[in-house]
Amino acid sequence: MKTLDLAGISVYVERKIHSIYEELTSRSSKKAEDHPFATMKDLFMMAACVGAQRGKFVELGPSRDIFSGELFNSKTEVPVLAALAYHRAKDVEVLSDPKRVIEIAQGWANGGIHIVHEELLERPGRPLYNLVEMLLSEVASD
Amino acid sequence: MHFERLEILNFASYCGEHSLDLDCNSDCPVVIILGGTGYGKTTLFDAINWALYGTDYERDLVKRRERQIIDYVNESALRDAEATQGFVEMSCTLYFEHDGVHYYINQALVAQPVRNNEGKLTPMQTDRTTALYEITSSGDHKRLKYDTIFLDEILPNNVKDYFLFDGDRIYNLSNPGASQEVREAIFRVVDLELIKNAIGHLSDVATEYRRKANRESTGELSVVEEEYANARERLSQLKEEEENLKEEERAIKAQIEALEEKLKNLPDTSKLQERRSQFVQQLQQVEAQQESVTAEIRALCATVALSFAREPILTLINELDSKRQKGLIPKKVSQALLKDLLELKRCICGTEFQEGDRIFQALVARLEAERAKSSGQELLGLLFQLGTASDLVGEAVQQLNRKDEELQRLQEHRRELDIAIKQVDDELEKLPKEDVAALTSEVRERRTAQISIARKLQQTSDRIAQRQAKIKEYEKKREILGKKQENVRRLQRRERLAQRAADELEGIYETFAEDSRQAVEKLTKQEFRQFVQSASAYQVALNEEYELQVLDSHGNRALQRLSMGQSQCLSLAFITAISRVSEKNPPLVIDMPFGRLDRDVHDEVSTRLPEITSQLVLFLIPEIEWNEVTAKNLQPQASHIYRLEFDKANRETTITKL
Numbered sequence: 058m059k060t061l062d063l064a065g066i067s068v069y070v071e072r073k074i075h076s077i078y079e080e081l082t083s084r085s086s087k088k089a090e091d092h093p094f095a096t097m098k099d100l101f102m103m104a105a106c107v108g109a110q111r112g113k114f115v116e117l118g119p120s121r122d123i124f125s126g127e128l129f130n131s132k133t134e135v136p137v138l139a140a141l142a143y144h145r146a147k148d149v150e151v152l153s154d155p156k157r158v159i160e161i162a163q164g165w166a167n168g169g170i171h172i173v174h175e176e177l178l179e180r181p182g183r184p185l186y187n188l189v190e191m192l193l194s195e196v197a198s199d
Numbered sequence: 200m201h202f203e204r205l206e207i208l209n210f211a212s213y214c215g216e217h218s219l220d221l222d223c224n225s226d227c228p229v230v231i232i233l234g235g236t237g238y239g240k241t242t243l244f245d246a247i248n249w250a251l252y253g254t255d256y257e258r259d260l261v262k263r264r265e266r267q268i269i270d271y272v273n274e275s276a277l278r279d280a281e282a283t284q285g286f287v288e289m290s291c292t293l294y295f296e297h298d299g300v301h302y303y304i305n306q307a308l309v310a311q312p313v314r315n316n317e318g319k320l321t322p323m324q325t326d327r328t329t330a331l332y333e334i335t336s337s338g339d340h341k342r343l344k345y346d347t348i349f350l351d352e353i354l355p356n357n358v359k360d361y362f363l364f365d366g367d368r369i370y371n372l373s374n375p376g377a378s379q380e381v382r383e384a385i386f387r388v389v390d391l392e393l394i395k396n397a398i399g400h401l402s403d404v405a406t407e408y409r410r411k412a413n414r415e416s417t418g419e420l421s422v423v424e425e426e427y428a429n430a431r432e433r434l435s436q437l438k439e440e441e442e443n444l445k446e447e448e449r450a451i452k453a454q455i456e457a458l459e460e461k462l463k464n465l466p467d468t469s470k471l472q473e474r475r476s477q478f479v480q481q482l483q484q485v486e487a488q489q490e491s492v493t494a495e496i497r498a499l500c501a502t503v504a505l506s507f508a509r510e511p512i513l514t515l516i517n518e519l520d521s522k523r524q525k526g527l528i529p530k531k532v533s534q535a536l537l538k539d540l541l542e543l544k545r546c547i548c549g550t551e552f553q554e555g556d557r558i559f560q561a562l563v564a565r566l567e568a569e570r571a572k573s574s575g576q577e578l579l580g581l582l583f584q585l586g587t588a589s590d591l592v593g594e595a596v597q598q599l600n601r602k603d604e605e606l607q608r609l610q611e612h613r614r615e616l617d618i619a620i621k622q623v624d625d626e627l628e629k630l631p632k633e634d635v636a637a638l639t640s641e642v643r644e645r646r647t648a649q650i651s652i653a654r655k656l657q658q659t660s661d662r663i664a665q666r667q668a669k670i671k672e673y674e675k676k677r678e679i680l681g682k683k684q685e686n687v688r689r690l691q692r693r694e695r696l697a698q699r700a701a702d703e704l705e706g707i708y709e710t711f712a713e714d715s716r717q718a719v720e721k722l723t724k725q726e727f728r729q730f731v732q733s734a735s736a737y738q739v740a741l742n743e744e745y746e747l748q749v750l751d752s753h754g755n756r757a758l759q760r761l762s763m764g765q766s767q768c769l770s771l772a773f774i775t776a777i778s779r780v781s782e783k784n785p786p787l788v789i790d791m792p793f794g795r796l797d798r799d800v801h802d803e804v805s806t807r808l809p810e811i812t813s814q815l816v817l818f819l820i821p822e823i824e825w826n827e828v829t830a831k832n833l834q835p836q837a838s839h840i841y842r843l844e845f846d847k848a849n850r851e852t853t854i855t856k857l
Contacts, residue, residue, distance in 0.1 A: 149522070
């Protein structure tokens with residue numbers, strides 16, 4: 058069921074933080090320990106969720122597209138993006154506007170990416186293990 | 200290429216003129232030259248090589264046999280020249296046919312006899328010539344320019360070792376630690392060097408255009424052009440560094456293997472070495488498992504990361520549910536939701552059902568009733584999806600916990616294995632035999648160096664990735680700014696074209712290298728079975744590191760279990776394979792091919808050898824190599840058989856045709 062059709066909508070990040078996306082991403086599984094995300098989309102989702110959780114919404118400055126909306130998983134990521142959009146707009150009407158949903162996610166991701174960067178790269182230990190620790194302590198606090 | 204005749208004059212133990220007919224036909228492709236040790240077989244082998252490669256081969260002689268070509272001047276001829284106060288001429292002439300054209304190459308040297316301080320008679324070179332001729336169909340001898348370009352077309356010097364070789368040297372190819380040589384053999388024989396040269400040339404062209412664009416650009420573009428050129432320069436330096444490090448890594452790995460092989464063969468160490476090998480094997484398995492679990496963890500993390508949105512998800516679920524309860528969302532269920540529920544076999548309340556049962560039938564009936572209705576009920580669908588998403592995230596959390604524990608267990612196991620290996624190394628170092636201790640410590644040093652190189656490699660590869668990203672940014676900038684300066688834009692276009700062609704070729708190079716490796720591996724397997732049927736239990740492989748491997752039926756390494764003869768057959772199988780992959784099909788000239796072979800494989804090898812090439816020249820030792828078994832197989836296939844006779848008193852060789 059496609060509540061939100063995000064196909065064909067490009068997802069943007071700020072130019073100046075694109076290097077963070079590159080630093081944390083690699084398709085190669087051999088590099089998983091140092092590049093904890095297989096795709097930029099995975100990192101974008103994490104950054105958006107963290108941004109929303111910490112209440113950090115930052116509008117995008119000069120930006121560049123990094124992937125297209127059809128890459129979002131319809132069972133998990135699309136409903137989460139809807140929740141993130143509602144979290145910001147506080148109005149279900151926003152859910153009928155896929156572009157706006159993406160824009161809001163971009164703002165959350167723009168706020169969250171620095172937190173992700175700090176947690177994964179500025180702490181001792183390899184980035185993937187820092188990510189696992191961060192996630193497991195987050196779910197444990199639930 | 201097909202050899203026709205070899206003529207030699209005053210060459211080493213051959214006084215005066217001698218001639219060998221090497222021509223043969225496809226029914227009898229073999230030429231056999233028989234001679235005892237020291238009778239002049241290797242001299243003839245040198246004569247063919249010198250005739251073909253002249254000064255290049257003279258350099259090889261110094262390296263391989265510590266001899267200068269002038270040392271080959273025949274002693275008797277030199278004495279005669281001294282008596283007559285004349286000069287002595289030494290020469291080798293090889294007649295051959297290539298692509299239907301007949302040629303000959305003549306290498307000649309004139310020497311004057313002189314007495315050194317100790318009164319010993321020695322030759323002093325006074326003249327040296329090389330001449331290449333084509334014999335035209337009318338019988339004229341047309342002089343051609345002798346250069347490497349001509350021979351590169353036929354049989355380049357850097358691949359000749361794989362077609363003109365001695366038995367001892369060929370045995371080395373299957374030795375542990377020979378991967379570098381095996382790799383070079385494939386790369387050279389299948390002309391991968393040509394592609395490398397083309398890449399270099401195109402890169403130079405691109406660099407030149409970058410320089411020009413840099414010179415002609417002005418303002419901001421000039422800054423970008425300079426930064427771009429520097430980034431490209433740095434990238435090619437980094438790639439070179441990476442290539443060198445890979446080479447170094449391969450060399451160290453080969454050294455470690457060779458040292459380990461030595462250690463295995465030393466008494467007192469075999470049990471410890473075996474224990475070590477087992478630990479290393481286990482370690483490799485654990486590392487592979489670790490890599491796979493790490494990849495799974497990474498995939499799970501992507502889903503678990505969504506749990507940071509727990510609060511927004513709950514808020515939206517509550518909001519939608521409250522709207523539904525208040526009737527703000529129509530109670531009618533959308534068709535899409537019904538279809539999803541039917542597909543998932545799960546009711547919105549979470550109850551699972553089967554096709555045909557009560558819930559299923561109720562949902563189908565509702566779906567049919569709703570068919571005609573089409574209002575936007577997506578919100579209710581979303582409510583369902585949010586629940587599903589939460590469940591999936593929850594499942595991923597549980598899996599992540601399990602995988603994390605598994606990874607920790609593997610890491611612990613890996614640490615234990617590391618300690619166990621270190622303990623074995625310590626025990627090996629403590630062994631009283633000095634050579635064992637020295638070898639073990641050498642191996643340890645190499646392993647440390649290997650780790651350090653791997654780290655440098657990782658660092659370099661990261662830098663390459665960063666530089667490539669930077670280059671992409673510069674490319675965009677220069678394209679935008681270049682629009683304002685037409686002359687620079689033109690140069691940029693040319694630069695881009697050359698660079699892209701070089702990059703494309705780089706990709707082709709990698710693919711071609713890998714294809715060639717696979718083709719050589721396949722043929723080596725086939726040939727090895729043909730050569731040694733008794734070794735059919737073994738499986739041959741040429742792995743990605745270009746190691747010739749032999750595996751037993753359990754998949755364990757078994758190279759050291761092969762007899763010396765079987766190892767040589769493996770090398771021969773490899774040579775045959777690269778010859779066939781290269782499609783060069785030059786003559787095979789082998790000095791003492793059976794020297795190291797057990798008698799029991801003489802039969803198989805002597806049957807197979809004439810089948811692998813259209814011209815085979817063999818230098819054999821009577822009795823040892825030329826025995827009733829090899830004679831039975833080779834004689835019917837031989838166009839010519841020569842026997843070398845050696846006069847010990849005069850130190851002279853004569854050739855007799857049998």
